[in-house]
Amino acid sequence: MRSDKLGETLLPKRLALPIFASDALSSVAYAPDEILLMLGLAGGAFATTHSWQVTIGVIAVMVVVVASYRQNVRAYPSGGGDYEVATVNLGPKAGLTVASALLVDYVLTVAVSISSGVANAATVLGFVRGREVIVAVVLIVLLTAMNLRGVRESGRTFAVPVYAFMIAIIGMGVYGFIQHFTGTLAPAESAGLTLVPEGGEELTGLAAFFLLLRAFSSGCAALTGVEAISNGVPAFRKPKSQNAATTLLLMGTISIVMLSSIIALAHWTEIKIADDPATQLLRGGAPVGDGYVQDTAIGQLATTVFANFHLGVIFVSIVTGLILVLAANTAFNGFPVLASILARDGYLPRQMHTRGDRLAFSNGILMLSAAAIILVIVFQASVTALIQLYIVGVFVSFTTSQTGMIRHWTRHLRLERNPKERRRMQRSRVINTIGAAMSATVLLVVLITKFQAGARYAIAAMVVLYLLMLGIKRHYAAVNAELAVDWETDRPTLPSHVHAIVLVSKIHKPTLRALAYARAGRPSSLEALTVDVDPDETRAMLTEWSRHEIPVPLKVLASPYRQITRPILDYVRSIRSDNPRDVVTVYLPEYVVGKWWEQVLHNQSALRLKARLLFTPGIMVVSVPWQLASSKGAEGAWVDAPPGGGAGRGGGGGAPPPGPAPPPGAPPPG
Structure with missing residues (x-):
């Protein structure tokens, strides 16, 4: 595609929603499982009593974060998102901290979403069980190929499954609520089982409170993907900021409705989710053993709500698996754009800044794909293992960017004299202050509850990436200084011979x-x-x-x-x-x-x-x-053939075009 066709790739809200919000929307497919699984460590009664309390806490955080990010997209519509907010208001090091956290989180988004999708697919497709890693890698490769075709093309392809998932979950919720209030809602398949605490002992006092915090931090995985819209504002049609803010509101509303309905139905149908189902779940007083297959919360709900409509069960299972796979598409849009901005600022190799043949940031897409495949292989596509590394990065960016927005409004209030504008800015500052406080609280909870479970690896990756980007910046600065012309002393002289x-x-x-x-x-x-x-x-x-x-x-x-x-x-x-x-x-x-x-x-x-x-x-x-x-x-x-992967464009780099290789150092043939 020609460079002057970039305007044709801009997205209307109906395509922007499935592209940028698929991650946040899909999190309702695994966030309820993580909440119930954490609470299940204390036994079935504990999970039944406290699941709705944890859910209300997660929803409250989501409302505040969405409201805060609506301020972000209006104030910083250039696409830098949290990185730009932190850099402008808190300094380059704060911006680089946010960038390293987001890059790690985007990679984890792909790994977690794909692994979760494969796990859901395994409940209805028996041949997937035992081959999760292979299937996950193949799906990442397919997503990569689709995104290399361009943002608008991938959006059209992915829009139908995302909207189908919304219809399936909301439709299941409405039907389930009708059954509950008419007294026809049957108990779930796992309702007849007894969920015993891990280790056989009930948790009380401080241990129970700590477990509630762990469940809350796991449930906050539902907030991942909110920041992607702030990074993708340039991809919206005009008025960009308004369309992005509207999409954020739609995404938050739909996510809250779906999450609430799943937790409510799970509570009414007495679903049991165990960390170790073979030993924690009892049938008639005896453990169910290794032969028991524990389905996801959505899988059990679909079977229960659509007990007399098997096509409904199949439809929910298929679209849930698809949305979990396509949730990774949010990262495929956010990571390359952020990497491009970082490359422009000299923190990543310059070829990350260039667009490929289809006006997508091809090099960033390929880098994200490679990193996600490595994670999936290392962690064997285990959602439970990968989820422990998750959401640390996103709450680092939430907290830092909201703190930056407080300084943004404070700075502008010093100069603004219009009373109406001052009131608007003061309201925005209050929203961002609440968002910063709540995000910082969640970040602290996540660090405390997940550090030993795996979050330390994500933090270590952020530190390594931060130092690496600083090193790249220093290298480019040193090269530029070395190559700069001093017109007083660097007058070119002819050689003697x-x-x-x-x-x-x-x-x-x-x-x-x-x-x-x-x-x-x-x-x-x-x-x-x-x-x-x-x-x-x-x-x-x-x-x-x-x-x-x-x-x-x-x-x-x-x-x-x-x-x-x-x-x-x-x-x-x-x-x-x-x-x-x-x-x-x-x-x-x-x-x-x-x-x-x-x-x-x-x-x-x-x-x-x-x-x-x-x-x-x-x-x-x-x-x-x-x-x-x-x-x-x-x-x-x-x-004749255009170069691929960004090669030969501004900044250099990228894959060579197809065809025979020239001699080393020789110019292209002809």
Whole structure:
């Protein structure tokens, strides 16, 4: 797609909702399980009594966070999101802290969402069980391919499953509520089981309170994805800020309705979710054993509510699995945009800033995909293991950005004199203050309850990423300082002499072309250079050189140990050391081949020599290509086809285009 077609990729609200809100909406598929699972550690009665209290706490946090982020998207519509808010108001280090937290959280979003989707699929698709890792990796690859097609194209593809999930969960909730209030709602499949506390002992006092905090922190996974809209404001149609704020409100409202209905139905149907179902769940006083398969809360609810409508059970199971997979799409939109902004600011490699063929940030998409696949393999696609690493990063960004927004409004209030505007800013500051306080509280709870369970690994990853980005920034700053021109002292001066050297391995057409090209440059001195590795071949070459009266002197370097690179380097350096203001230009004949395997058979000596010469000051290396017959027509793959993966665009980098590889260091064929 042409760069001037970028406006055509902007999203209306109906597509922006499934693209940016799929993560937050999908969290209702696993957040209830995590709440019930944590509470289940204290026994079934404890879970039944306190699940609604934990849910109210999660909903309260969601309301505040959504209201706070509506202020963010209006104040900072450029797409920097939490990173921009923190950088502008709290300084670059605070912004980098937020960025590292978000990047880690985006990777975990993909890993958790895909793993959760596979786990749900395993409840209805028996062949998936035992192959979760393979299926998860395949799904990540498919999502990557879809997102490389562009934001708008992926949005159209994913919109139908996301809306289908909303219809399925809200429809199941409405039908379940009708059954409950008419007295026809049956108990769940696990209602007849007894859920005993882990270790067999009831939790009381401080231990019970700590378990409530763990359940609350796990339930707060429902808030992940809220920040994605603030990073994606530039992708909305105009008015961008208003459309983004409206989408945030829709997302928050729908998430709250779905989460509340699932927890309420789970309470009424007496669903039991155990961390270790084989030992914690009893049937007739005896453990159910390893043969018992524990379905998710949504799976059990669908079976119960649609007991007489099997198609409803299948529909809920399919769309739940799909939404959990597609929830990762939020990260595929947020991560590349944030990485692009960080690359623009010099904290990530510059090729992350460039768009690919379909105007998507292809390099960021590929990096996210690779990191998520590694996580899925390491943690064996276990949702319970991955969820412990989750949400730390997102609440770091919540807390920091809301603190930054408080300073933002305070700064603007000092300058604003309009009473109406001042009242609006004061209301916004109050909202952000409440959001910062609540986010900080949740972050503290998450750190306390999840640190030993796995959150420490996420924190360590954030620290490593923070230091890595600082190192990249320092490198770019050092390179820019080194390359900057001081117009007072860095006036370009011509070299005293130019010594041209043509490297010769044998007398053939590439050698004659290199000699002619070198002579055309009219250097101060010109000579051909060869290394005496085989005395017989060297004598034959000297004889032929004289017989054809080639008008360039040929110098032979001795090499008793049959080395090629070392004698040439020593000779070139000797010329340079004798005349520091002179320049030595080395002409290197090279073959241009059309097949990848031919590259292995040619140019290896030239590659090694060129690599050494490039590190020698005052030496210019000129490649003189000679196209072999196999390279005919290969230039079309380089010239006619657009480069892929962001290659060749501003900032450089990316994957090379398809087609035969050129000789190392040589210009594209043709």
